[in-house]
Amino acid sequence: xxxxxxxxxxxxxxxxxxxxxxxxxxxxxxxxxxxxxxxxxxxxxxxxxxxxxxxxxxxxxxxxxxxxxxxxxxxxxxxxxxxxxxxxxxxxxxxxxxxxxxxxxxxxxxxxxxxxxxxxxxxxxxxxxxxxxxxxxxxxxxxxxxxxxxxxxxxxxxxxxxxxxxxxxxxxxxxxxxxxxxxxxxxxxxxxxxxxxxxxxxxxxxxxxxxxxxxxxxxxxxxxxxxxxxxxxxxxxxxxxxxxxxxxxxxxxxxxxxxxxxxxxxxxxxxxxxxxxxxxxxxxxxxxxxxxxxxxxxxxxxxxxxxxxxxxxxxxxxxxxxxxxxxxxxxxxxxxxxxxxxxxxxxxxxxxxxxxxxxxxxxxxxxxxxxxxxxxxxxxxxxxx
Numbered sequence: 001x002x003x004x005x006x007x008x009x010x011x012x013x014x015x016x017x018x019x020x021x022x023x024x025x026x027x028x029x030x031x032x033x034x035x036x037x038x039x040x041x042x043x044x045x046x047x048x049x050x051x052x053x054x055x056x057x058x059x060x061x062x063x064x065x066x067x068x069x070x071x072x073x074x075x076x077x078x079x080x081x082x083x084x085x086x087x088x089x090x091x092x093x094x095x096x097x098x099x100x101x102x103x104x105x106x107x108x109x110x111x112x113x114x115x116x117x118x119x120x121x122x123x124x125x126x127x128x129x130x131x132x133x134x135x136x137x138x139x140x141x142x143x144x145x146x147x148x149x150x151x152x153x154x155x156x157x158x159x160x161x162x163x164x165x166x167x168x169x170x171x172x173x174x175x176x177x178x179x180x181x182x183x184x185x186x187x188x189x190x191x192x193x194x195x196x197x198x199x200x201x202x203x204x205x206x207x208x209x210x211x212x213x214x215x216x217x218x219x220x221x222x223x224x225x226x227x228x229x230x231x232x233x234x235x236x237x238x239x240x241x242x243x244x245x246x247x248x249x250x251x252x253x254x255x256x257x258x259x260x261x262x263x264x265x266x267x268x269x270x271x272x273x274x275x276x277x278x279x280x281x282x283x284x285x286x287x288x289x290x291x292x293x294x295x296x297x298x299x300x301x302x303x304x305x306x307x308x309x310x311x312x313x314x315x316x317x318x319x320x321x322x323x324x325x326x327x328x329x330x331x332x333x334x335x336x337x338x339x340x341x342x343x344x345x346x347x348x349x350x351x352x353x354x355x356x357x358x359x360x361x362x363x364x365x366x367x368x369x370x371x372x373x374x375x376x377x378x379x380x381x382x383x384x385x
Contacts, residue, residue: 004030004176004204006359007195009183009218010211012042013159014339016166017352018208020088022359023173030204031167031175032197034182034214038163041212042345044315046235046269047159048248048257049094050346051078052101052126052151053115058233058271059255059292065323065342067115069370071122073325073347076366078124078153080349090165092157093262099154099248100138102145102300108253109147115252116149126151140245142302154248156259159345166352183211186222192335193222206359209338213279213316215326219338224330226338226376229321232274232283234314236293238307240264249301256296258304266307268297274314283314317342320376327351328372329358338373 006022008015011033023029031037051074056064085094103109112128119126127150134148135141141148171177178197185196192205211218213230220226245260255270272293275286290312298305318340320326325341337358339351354364 001201001203002030004028004202006030006206006208007032007193007202007204008208008210009195010209010214011037011163011167011177011179012040012210012212013038013163013166013348014210014344014351015208016163016170017348018210018339018355019170019175020166020173021352021356023170023175025356025360027359029170029175030202031170031177032181032183032195032202033177033179034211035180037167037177037179038160041316041318042159042163044235044313045159045345046257046259046267047156047162047345048259049078049081049155049157050074050343051124051153052099052149053118054343055250055252055255058273059289060273061271061323063321063323068118069324070343071118071124073350073366075122075124077347077350080353081157084157084349088165088169090161090168092161092165094155094157096153096155097247097259098150098152099250100134100141100148100150101250101252102134102141102148103252104144104146105253106146111252112147112149119151124151124153138247138249140243140301140303141249142300144299156248156261158261162348183218183221186218206335206337208355209336210340212318212340212344213277215318215338215340219330222333222336224333224336224377226373227321228376229319230277230279231317231319232277232314233269233271233317234274234285234289234293234312236268236290236312237310238266238268238304239310241266241303241307243303245301251296251300254296255293256300258297258301265310266304268293268304270296277316279316283316285312285314318344322375325351325371326373326376327354327368330373331377
């Protein structure tokens with residue numbers, strides 16, 4: 001049995017970034033990961049940095065997310081992303097390429113105007129262009145685009161570099177990373193917690209559950225019931241394109257995000273569902289979503305029609321029933337903190353700073369009063385089902 005100040009369960013982007021911040025503060029940090037670090041959702045995400053408001057529904061998503069609530073969080077995360085590479089002294093292929101969010105129907109154009117009001121209130125600069133002006137700015141856009149908003153802060157980073165960079169920084173500052181160590185027990189131990197992973201036991205006053213789609217399973221080991229709704233979504237990559245797509249392109253009303261990465265490939269996503277979610281194995285990509293997602297990409301960016309699809313893959317997503325993030329200490333379980341939910345990659349530096357401050361007993365950098373885990377606790381009588 002060993003002791004630590006903080007045990008972090010999950011070595012995806014949230015666990016890695018939190019470990020970096022906490023280790024820099026001098027905490028003795030142990031990071032436990034069920035498999036290879038960054039292999040699950042954090043390694044299969046598109047890596048987009050969503051600064052302007054996002055579409056409210058993934059394909060098949062039952063409950064829309066609250067875009068107005070997201071925008072101040074996106075602004076705060078954007079400010080922190082600006083210094084990530086200098087802070088970590090590592091390249092994560094951070095690109096502030098700017099992004100267009102397109103609309104095709106009158107109702108979607110009205111959504112662009114609504115979201116611009118939320119962005120303006122949050123201090124996010126966006127510009128609305130009609131279809132002709134949007135095509136003049138980005139000639140690759142197709143004739144169905146009726147309008148678009150432009151945000152110069154949108155961009156992306158390479159998820160296969162971000163998580164390792166945070167973990168390397170954490171280890172440099174004294175954190176211990178333990179891969180291939182699935183957690184099998186979390187129990188109270190005096191005033192703290194005893195975490196069991198195989199033959200290893202670690203006792204600490206603070207446990208941070210950032211296990212992604214497995215967040216609720218880890219919480220259950222501690223006797224905490226959280227109502228999560230994990231899903232698997234899929235991504236698609238084309239062969240390298242000589243045409244070039246200089247900006248991130250998204251759709252306000254349908255699931256679409258397209259960008260060209262440094263190697264020249266186009267990554268096409270937008271939250272389309274995978275064929276199945278398998279939390280005990282590997283989730284599978286589905287043909288229906290591949291066809292639908294790529295057809296939408298071709299409609300918005302006709303040049304994509306000439307590109308061969310290279311591969312498709314699925315990744316698990318730690319969604320909540322209300323599609324909002326969850327972060328904070330679990331009521332009745334002092335020292336047990338959780339963080340997760342949609343757009344975790346965009347929010348990674350913000351949630352890391354938030355967790356750092358919560359551990360220190362300080363005020364979070366943003367208002368999270370409505371994002372705590374209490375709303376997901378099935379055993380609370382006041383929770384509305």
